[in-house]
Amino acid sequence: SRPLILILSDQLSTDLPLLRNPPDDAVVALCEVAGEGRYVPHHPQKIALLFSAMRHFADGLRQRGFEVHYSRLEDEDNYHDLLDEAERLARLYHCSEIRVIRPGDWRLYERMTRRRRGRPAWQLVEDDRFFCSPDGFADWAGNRRQLRMEHFYRLMRRESGLLMDGDEPAGGQWNFDHDNREPLPDRLDIPAPPRHQPDDTTREVLELVERHFGDHFGSLEGFNWPVTRRQALSDLRHFINHLLADFGCYQDAISDQEPFLFHSRLSVSLNTGLLSPREVCDAAERAWREERAPINAVEGFIRQILGWREFVRGVYWLRMPAYKRENRLQAERGLPDFYWSGETEMRCLNRAITMTRDHAYAHHIQRLMVTGNFALLCGVKPEALCDWYLAVYADAHEWVELPNTLGMVLHADGGYLGSKPYCASGKYINRMSDHCRHCRYDVKSTTGDNACPFNSLYWDFLERHERELAGNHRMKLIYGSLHRMSDERRRAQRDKARQVLEAIRFEPAYGREDHL
Numbered sequence: 001s002r003p004l005i006l007i008l009s010d011q012l013s014t015d016l017p018l019l020r021n022p023p024d025d026a027v028v029a030l031c032e033v034a035g036e037g038r039y040v041p042h043h044p045q046k047i048a049l050l051f052s053a054m055r056h057f058a059d060g061l062r063q064r065g066f067e068v069h070y071s072r073l074e075d076e077d078n079y080h081d082l083l084d085e086a087e088r089l090a091r092l093y094h095c096s097e098i099r100v101i102r103p104g105d106w107r108l109y110e111r112m113t114r115r116r117r118g119r120p121a122w123q124l125v126e127d128d129r130f131f132c133s134p135d136g137f138a139d140w141a142g143n144r145r146q147l148r149m150e151h152f153y154r155l156m157r158r159e160s161g162l163l164m165d166g167d168e169p170a171g172g173q174w175n176f177d178h179d180n181r182e183p184l185p186d187r188l189d190i191p192a193p194p195r196h197q198p199d200d201t202t203r204e205v206l207e208l209v210e211r212h213f214g215d216h217f218g219s220l221e222g223f224n225w226p227v228t229r230r231q232a233l234s235d236l237r238h239f240i241n242h243l244l245a246d247f248g249c250y251q252d253a254i255s256d257q258e259p260f261l262f263h264s265r266l267s268v269s270l271n272t273g274l275l276s277p278r279e280v281c282d283a284a285e286r287a288w289r290e291e292r293a294p295i296n297a298v299e300g301f302i303r304q305i306l307g308w309r310e311f312v313r314g315v316y317w318l319r320m321p322a323y324k325r326e327n328r329l330q331a332e333r334g335l336p337d338f339y340w341s342g343e344t345e346m347r348c349l350n351r352a353i354t355m356t357r358d359h360a361y362a363h364h365i366q367r368l369m370v371t372g373n374f375a376l377l378c379g380v381k382p383e384a385l386c387d388w389y390l391a392v393y394a395d396a397h398e399w400v401e402l403p404n405t406l407g408m409v410l411h412a413d414g415g416y417l418g419s420k421p422y423c424a425s426g427k428y429i430n431r432m433s434d435h436c437r438h439c440r441y442d443v444k445s446t447t448g449d450n451a452c453p454f455n456s457l458y459w460d461f462l463e464r465h466e467r468e469l470a471g472n473h474r475m476k477l478i479y480g481s482l483h484r485m486s487d488e489r490r491r492a493q494r495d496k497a498r499q500v501l502e503a504i505r506f507e508p509a510y511g512r513e514d515h516l
């Protein structure tokens with residue numbers, strides 16, 4: 001029978017399994033629906049990126065001879081719910097079956113699976129654009145109580161053959177992280193990303209998004225995300241030729257002025273499907289073999305994609321849907337309201353949030369050690385923080401956002417994903433960035449009037465969670481320091497933390513059953 005092949009906004013890969021040998025009479029459908037644009041208030045750049053990339057992808061399929069139905073947001077007959085709209089199209093084209101690749105979030109996966117035996121029947125096909133399948137990951141994870149990325153990563157290196165010389169890791173080591181993690185020098189030239197001129201399609205989408213989603217947090221000005229494979233490849237070339245060599249050493253650095261530093265900005269193209277993880281890793285390895293980039297940079301970069309990206313996806317599919325309800329540190333606060341405006345005198349947070357507003361981007365250390373760390377120290381509830389990360393970044397899809405936020409940042413899974421919480425005081429931010437020089441707070445002070453808020457919150461967090469964390473051998477040193485402090489000092493830190501928390505306006509915390 002005639003199938004409707006539904007392509008989702010993060011499945012824009014020309015060699016998708018469903019597009020390899022489809023029946024001659026298949027109809028391919030792509031749908032812009034308000035429901036997907038609104039279930040969290042996505043950044044306008046993220047919506048524009050996805051709609052424009054979908055429109056370009058549909059044009060490419062038509063040129064390849066496919067019959068394509070493209071539902072536009074402003075079509076009058078659009079049902080605005082992804083599944084209902086696909087079923088409407090199936091009826092319109094007399095298709096008895098809808099074929100779709102496993103979607104990137106549980107919410108859609110669960111709804112589609114429930115309609116497997118419906119009319120039209122939904123048929124889910126495995127996504128083969130990853131190095132590791134959910135079943136392969138489950139086999140590796142077995143019954144382990146805690147998972148360690150590094151072990152999984154070595155398996156992936158062996159299985160993929162990436163950076164391997166026979167059975168041995170290329171360069172003689174699996175991991176070169178000790179050569180990385182340098183702060184930025186005072187003067188450094190950072191090549192600007194390629195500029196993608198918006199064509200008619202992108203301009204039309206930008207106007208559409210402004211009309212419908214202009215009230216969401218985030219600016220559309222300066223939109224510069226790749227919306228075609230050609231543009232994505234140009235970003236990849238730029239990264240390999242101009243940035244990769246310095247990626248390793250400045251991977252953890254934060255700049256008060258430069259949003260992208262030596263990061264690739266490739267998560268967007270990887271996650272929409274415009275680039276495959278294999279080709280990105282191959283290009284990086286080639287640069288090392290041709291002596292255009294050092295091993296610490298190339299290994300560090302490949303580890304992010306072959307290791308972390310695959311690992312968090314494995315955890316997501318293994319542990320959902322229960323994972324989303326985890327809250328082991330019993331955090332109960334809503335989000336600080338300035339996460340939606342950047343209006344705070346804490347310079348590091350102000351810069352991370354305004355860069356996010358302007359670019360729908362912040363690099364990993366800003367997400368983890370600035371906005372993430374602060375929310376962890378304040379006790380922000382996982383669902384409030386997860387909704388924020390899912391909304392504000394152009395690369396955000398739940399399979400990758402949730403484990404990073406709930407697991408890595410908030411330690412809400414009890415250490416299943418990461419061995420210790422990434423909590424830190426202002427000292428870390430001062431070491432890795434130049435923010436503190438521009439800040440009204442004093443990073444060296446914990447309890448004085450101008451004390452950096454991170455400091456008292458940090459010690460307060462450690463005290464509050466001593467029961468859960470003190471047994472962790474990676475936290476021993478820091479609990480040792482806490483225990484050596486006088487009672488008086490500890491009391492002063494607690495009082496200061498209370499004052500800091502009282503001065504922040506937290507949004508009301510909410511329950512999110514409706515999102516599951």
Ligand code: FAD
Pocket residue numbers: 262263264265266267268270271301304305308309310312362363364365367368372389390393395396397400401402404405408409
């Ligand atoms: P680079 O620094 O150039 O890294 C190269 C690539 O490695 C990235 O493009 C990405 O594909 C991959 N990568 C690196 N770190 C991770 C990681 N921890 N998990 C998965 N992949 C990784 N990444 C997303 O793609 N989508 C998200 O929604 C997302 N949410 C995050 C939320 C939080 C709280 C944190 C701490 C991290 C999150 N990340 C997410 C991971 C990471 O921050 C981004 O992948 C990265 O910042 C994207 O920028 P880049 O392409 O310049 O990365």
Ligand code: SF4
Pocket residue numbers: 345346347348349425426427429430435436439440441442443452453454
């Ligand atoms: Fe951030 Fe504290 Fe440094 Fe200010 S002093 S930039 S709040 S770490």
